Amino acid sequence: MALRHAVLAALLDGELSGYELTKAFDIGVANFWHALPQQLYAELARLEKEGLIAGREVVQDSRPNKRLFHVTEDGVGELERFAAAVGKPSFIRDDLLVAVQAADVVDAGELIARLGERAAFADAKIELFERLLARMRGDRGEEEFLGRGRRVGPYLTCLRGLAFEEGNRDWCRRAAEVLRRRARVAEER
Amino acid sequence: MALRHAVLAALLDGELSGYELTKAFDIGVANFWHALPQQLYAELARLEKEGLIAGREVVQDSRPNKRLFHVTEDGVGELERFAAAVGKPSFIRDDLLVAVQAADVVDAGELIARLGERAAFADAKIELFERLLARMRGDRGEEEFLGRGRRVGPYLTCLRGLAFEEGNRDWCRRAAEVLRRRARVAEER
DNA sequence: ATTGATTAGTCAGATTCTTGAGTATCATGG
DNA sequence: CCATGATACTCAAGAATCTGACTAATCAAT
Numbered sequence: 001m002a003l004r005h006a007v008l009a010a011l012l013d014g015e016l017s018g019y020e021l022t023k024a025f026d027i028g029v030a031n032f033w034h035a036l037p038q039q040l041y042a043e044l045a046r047l048e049k050e051g052l053i054a055g056r057e058v059v060q061d062s063r064p065n066k067r068l069f070h071v072t073e074d075g076v077g078e079l080e081r082f083a084a085a086v087g088k089p090s091f092i093r094d095d096l097l098v099a100v101q102a103a104d105v106v107d108a109g110e111l112i113a114r115l116g117e118r119a120a121f122a123d124a125k126i127e128l129f130e131r132l133l134a135r136m137r138g139d140r141g142e143e144e145f146l147g148r149g150r151r152v153g154p155y156l157t158c159l160r161g162l163a164f165e166e167g168n169r170d171w172c173r174r175a176a177e178v179l180r181r182r183a184r185v186a187e188e189r
Numbered sequence: 190m191a192l193r194h195a196v197l198a199a200l201l202d203g204e205l206s207g208y209e210l211t212k213a214f215d216i217g218v219a220n221f222w223h224a225l226p227q228q229l230y231a232e233l234a235r236l237e238k239e240g241l242i243a244g245r246e247v248v249q250d251s252r253p254n255k256r257l258f259h260v261t262e263d264g265v266g267e268l269e270r271f272a273a274a275v276g277k278p279s280f281i282r283d284d285l286l287v288a289v290q291a292a293d294v295v296d297a298g299e300l301i302a303r304l305g306e307r308a309a310f311a312d313a314k315i316e317l318f319e320r321l322l323a324r325m326r327g328d329r330g331e332e333e334f335l336g337r338g339r340r341v342g343p344y345l346t347c348l349r350g351l352a353f354e355e356g357n358r359d360w361c362r363r364a365a366e367v368l369r370r371r372a373r374v375a376e377e378r
Numbered sequence: 379a380t381t382g383a384t385t386a387g388t389c390a391g392a393t394t395c396t397t398g399a400g401t402a403t404c405a406t407g408g
Numbered sequence: 409c410c411a412t413g414a415t416a417c418t419c420a421a422g423a424a425t426c427t428g429a430c431t432a433a434t435c436a437a438t
Contacts, residue, residue, distance in 0.1 A: 040389080099198075
């Protein structure tokens, strides 16, 4: 049941609409959790019913109206309990890794192509995370921001997201290089 | 539907029983996918019914009998198709990251404790992965093994697992250090 | 003038994953 | 002699997640 806590944690940044939340949890951004809009709207409804968040209607004239949510005191309490409980370690679950595990029987060309695509995707996320980090720390240096900044939680999770994608990129490049080298050697014979 | 392909990929290593599979997919080992025994036995049954794997009964006298499975030609074909299809990028989903996202409102001491536990867990996995890698490459150097070894798929995924856990460990240490530093500064005031 | 993108959501259904319990045998240690 | 742990699996139920479709308005571009 971490989705509810992920939503609570995201709402600490300030009031957000369901739609804004969906962008934060989008596959292209999510630096600490991922979820689809349908899940998020359902979770927002549950959280509001339980009093962990509260919403207020905002009437807009040039766009559809929206509801902005914020975490209540009870919601913060729930987060406290969550943070104090032991969580299970995260594990890897990745289609591309499955394909590479089967590298010795599948077409190397296809695999190399997938690895290239993933590396490019990782590059894009790396750039995105770097921009996010720069925006969060403003004109301060990283050490100064982490020492004295107001909200370091999102910064820290963004750092993990960045390192994760750097790991993805480096590994994809390495794996592709290994497979290319082996393909060349196989051809020579 | 990557679990089925993960099972197929795992069975490329040689004949395995359901029980042996469960150990490979265990939270403590899984370097390319994770799943519980219940899922694996169910998936094995489905795969056998569809003819992608085949099993043979092995009678043992000092232990319960078991069934060893291997991938059929159709199974390899299925893996080929899977590897050629684009997969969605993997994303992060981690309780501990959620907790750190909320770092600015939850108890820092608890969070630091969780980060320490996770770093220790990562350390254990790092050691495990390093042993696995050493065993796979035998007396050859890494470059030589990757260039000429028979089965490099599992080696490559294990490398990713290793890098992932190193990333976890480093980030946990860094985040804990930042939180400790901030706690000290807060106390001094 | 209409197509496509963005904002702001909702509904139903299927699949996947997790929780929790249970069966049965054999080996090992105290 | 009994408890624990490893081997080898199974069943049921529920929670979480994903697929796919749908409404409805505004804005920018063709």
